[in-house]
Amino acid sequence: MLSAEDNEILTRVGPGTPMGELLRRYWMPAALSEELPSAGGDPVRVRLLGEDLVAFRDLNGRIGLIQENCPHRGASLWFGRNEGSSAAPSAAADGACGLRCPYHGWQFDVDGRCIDMPSEPASSSFKERVQARAYPVHESGGVVWAxxxxxxxxxxxxxxxxxxxxxxxxxxxxxxxxxNWVQAMEGNLDTSHISWLHQYDAISELPDDGTDKPGYNSVETSWRIWRHDRAPRLEVHDDWYGYRYAGIRTSPNGHTHVRITGFCVPNVTTVAAIPYRGRLSMFVPVDDENCLRYNLVAQKIGDMHGYGSGGNLFDVRNFPYAPQTRQGIRPRQWTAENDYLIDREAQRTQNFTGISDFNSQDLMATESMGPIYDRSQEHLGTSDRAVIRMRRILIGAAKALAENGTPPPALAEDGHDFRTFRSAEKILEPGEDWRILGTDDDPLVREELLARRSTASGQA
Structure with a gap:
């Protein structure tokens, strides 16, 4: 359990809070690129770390992220016009374009500068002294980061x-x-729940396909293992980005199976997959009581050995849950307001929760705790080691920054290669070290990296 004080530190993200100041030292997803599809298009509201902002792509294609309230009298710039300035209405080469406030016509560019103030005398230099709060952005992987x-x-x-x-x-x-963003993220760092929350009765009908042996097993065999051994042993291995940990289970045939999940400070996870994964989940605070779960492909994993892009959890025959939406803003059909459409008869006869959507099973678990769970009421066990380690890292980093100005961990300036952050899953060979799996020292990873370099050089 946590003390009430540490729970406050862990969960509060507004300006001036210890965790809020820590999170602000990292680039955060602010919007999807598809929300700003075209130059001069409609602005988008963004609430991030408790701040109300507006994102827009100006007539020259540049993206801005600025405060929502106009610095003049506070009208929302989301209602603004995305256009050129009065001097350059068609977005001239000087870049004079941006959001124009609908109240008095003041206009702000992507850097927050007031570039037009038509309600003031033409001779006035007042606009040169007005600045909207604006944040740097970087577009990458279908995401606008800030x-x-x-x-x-x-x-x-x-x-x-x-x-x-x-x-x-x-x-x-x-x-x-x-x-709260932390309790949402804790679900991704919890390997034991897959043996319970997501279980369905038809797993017992999955055939033994011969992959319950040392090596890379099928997804069907993974499901059989998770149901067979429902009390995994956890081993946590610290690394420069945070840690990776293994959920260790014994397969029906008596072999050692590992699910390896990674945590990169402060809010990035990569969940176990066969043979290894280059897909990320990021838990981004909207404010203290709401968050956004971003999922994105970080690197293409090739089709070597028939495992496609990372052993998708849902690639299993007769999978009983609703199709999974991966692209864009994901609609919420299963919500707390409708009790996640729980079917009690299905709960008794088909699946463990009675909730027919896989992702909504996770959402039910983390949202039903309330907006911010009081962790002083918890009773943690050995299967919670990865969650405990994450909390200690984040609270320690937030306190160190607040009290001593200690730079946060896992920043890009430290010279590390974040492309090496991967998860993995496998039935171990005798004497095999799980810590190697998915890293650049993994023979399978080396093979793919070599193949990728050869392909790139052949195309050059």
């Missing part, structure tokens, strides 16, 4: 592989969740 921290501490963008991702491999989506 840096909300002090400009003097801004570090380079943390590239998990999205900067070099080919357009045909870009896939990004987001889901709104009315609960």
């Amino acid at each position: 840096y909300l921290g002090p400009r003097e501490t801004m570090t380079p963008f943390r590239d998990f592989g999205t900067d070099s991702l080919a357009p045909e491999h870009v896939m990004a989506g987001k889901t709104f969740s009315p609960c």
Whole structure:
């Protein structure tokens, strides 16, 4: 359990809070690129870390993220006109374009500068002294990322592989969740729940396909293992980005199976997949009581050995749950207001929860705790080791920054390669070390990296 004080530190993200100041030192997803599809298009409301902002793509194609309230009299710039200035209405080469407030016509560019103030005398220099709060942005992997921290501490963008991702491999989506970002993220860092929350009765009918042996098993065999051994043993291994941990289970045939999930400070996870994964989940605070779950492809994993893009959890025959939406803003059909459409008869005869949507099972669990759960009421066990470690890292980093100005961990300026952040899943060979799986020292990863370099050189 946590003390009430530490729970406050962990969950509060507004300006001036310890965790809020920590999170502002990292680049955060602010919107999907598809929400700003064209130059001069409609602005988008963004609430991020408790701040109300507006994102827009100006007539020259540049993206701005500025405060929602006009610095003049506070009208919402979301209602503004995305246009050129009165001096350059068609977006001249000087870049004179931006959002024009509908109240008095004041106009702001992507950097927050007031570039037009037509309600003031033409001779006035007042506009040169007015600035809207604006944040740097970086577009990568189908996501518009923003840096909300002090400009003097801004570090380079943390590239998990999205900067070099080919357009045909870009896939990004987001889901709104009315609960605190930490309890949402804790679900991704909890390997034991897959043996309970997501279980369905037909798993017992999956055939033994011969992959319950050392090596890369099928997805069907994974489901059989999760149902067979429902009390995994956890081992946590710290690394420069945070940690990876293994959920260790014994397969029906007596072999050692590992699900390896990674946590990169402060809010990035990569969940276990066969053979390894280059897909990220990020838990972004809207404010203290709401968050957005971003999911994106960070790097293309090839089709080697028949495992496609990372052993998709849902690629299993007769999978009973609703199709999963991965791209764009994901609609919420299953919500707390309709009790996640729970079917009690299905709960008794078909699946463990009675909820027919896989992702909504997770959402039910984390949202039903309330907006911010009081962690001083918890009773944690050995299967919670990864969650405990994440909390200690975040609280320690937030306190160190607040009290001593200690730079946060896992920043891009430290010289590390974030493209090496991967998860994995496998039945271990005798004596095999799970810590190698999915890393650049993994023979399978080395093989793919070599093949990728050979392909790139052949195309050069």
